[in-house]
Amino acid sequence: MNPNNPFSLTGKTILITGASSGIGQGIAIACAGQGAKVLLLGRDADRLKETVKLCENGQDHGFLSLDLRDELQINAELETFLKQHAPIHGFVHAAGVSPTIPFKVLKEYQVQEAFQLNVFSAISMIQVLTKVGIKSSEGMSMVMIASVMSEVGEKGKSLYAMTKSALVGMVKSLALEYADKKIRFNAISPSVVNTPLSRNSEYRKNEAAMKQVLEQHPLGIGEVEDVSNAAVFLLSPASRWITGENMIVDGGYLAK
Numbered sequence: 001m002n003p004n005n006p007f008s009l010t011g012k013t014i015l016i017t018g019a020s021s022g023i024g025q026g027i028a029i030a031c032a033g034q035g036a037k038v039l040l041l042g043r044d045a046d047r048l049k050e051t052v053k054l055c056e057n058g059q060d061h062g063f064l065s066l067d068l069r070d071e072l073q074i075n076a077e078l079e080t081f082l083k084q085h086a087p088i089h090g091f092v093h094a095a096g097v098s099p100t101i102p103f104k105v106l107k108e109y110q111v112q113e114a115f116q117l118n119v120f121s122a123i124s125m126i127q128v129l130t131k132v133g134i135k136s137s138e139g140m141s142m143v144m145i146a147s148v149m150s151e152v153g154e155k156g157k158s159l160y161a162m163t164k165s166a167l168v169g170m171v172k173s174l175a176l177e178y179a180d181k182k183i184r185f186n187a188i189s190p191s192v193v194n195t196p197l198s199r200n201s202e203y204r205k206n207e208a209a210m211k212q213v214l215e216q217h218p219l220g221i222g223e224v225e226d227v228s229n230a231a232v233f234l235l236s237p238a239s240r241w242i243t244g245e246n247m248i249v250d251g252g253y254l255a256k
């Protein structure tokens with residue numbers, strides 16, 4: 001650990017999903033700002049290239065365009081990609097969808113789709129990373145971007161909440177299962193953050209609903225940096241004694 005800057009990620013390689021937009025892109029930029037080499041995953045290759053430019057810090061960053069709903073791509077292409085760049089010191093799973101569907105009309109394929117991206121892809125990536133990504137002496141920190149919906153409910157968000165609660169449940173057991181390999185697992189649960197995903201939400205189309213969302217956030221709705229700085233902390237040696245946690249980053253949303 002650098003005693004002058006325990007938050008430094010210099011010398012570390014960090015893999016980030018959802019790096020082509022919003023929170024994942026912000027985390028990539030923040031990690032690069034702390035000296036990391038970043039490996040960026042998303043579907044849109046052009047936007048991934050833009051993120052690479054925004055991360056410029058003299059490191060040889062990498063990116064891979066793949067659909068995380070496709071298990072075969074994860075197991076084949078991602079494994080090859082990670083072998084090229086190992087050892088990996090950090091992983092952030094920020095890719096996700098946030099469906100709003102009343103429970104009475106929820107369909108099995110919608111459950112399958114949301115779980116595939118939000119949860120199952122994380123399971124596959126963690127398995128690949130623990131197999132080919134780690135150098136035993138250096139350890140690893142893995143961060144799942146969950147949501148305050150893992151802690152509280154909201155009408156229409158049962159499916160989304162189930163996926164995010166699954167991630168929070170997973171990190172607690174994995175923290176125990178992998179502690180002897182020096183792999184830490186944590187989640188970050190944000191409330192509303194200003195990103196393309198939240199800007200397309202239903203409440204944005206309704207003035208009264210938007211007013212209510214603002215009132216629920218004593219510190220206002222969040223910016224990407226509010227989450228990316230928390231992620232840097234959890235990836236860095238500054239948090240070396242923290243594992244199995246769900247860090248709430250919500251502008252006071254859950255304080256009431």
Ligand SMILES: NC(=O)c1ccc[n+]([C@@H]2O[C@H](COP(=O)([O-])OP(=O)(O)OC[C@H]3O[C@@H](n4cnc5c(N)ncnc54)[C@H](OP(=O)(O)O)[C@@H]3O)[C@@H](O)[C@H]2O)c1
Nearest residue numbers: 018020021022023042043044067068095096192193195197
């Ligand atoms: N924004 C909020 O208010 C908020 C609050 C709490 C939690 N979160 C969580 O934060 C995470 C990021 O959200 P965001 O607001 O940054 O969303 P965003 O701007 O819509 O970004 C979503 C990212 O996920 C990637 N993605 C989507 N489907 C994919 C697929 N099938 N394969 C690979 N990548 C895929 C997208 O990549 P491509 O576009 O390249 O496909 C994009 O980079 C999500 O897990 C979300 O649930 C967000």
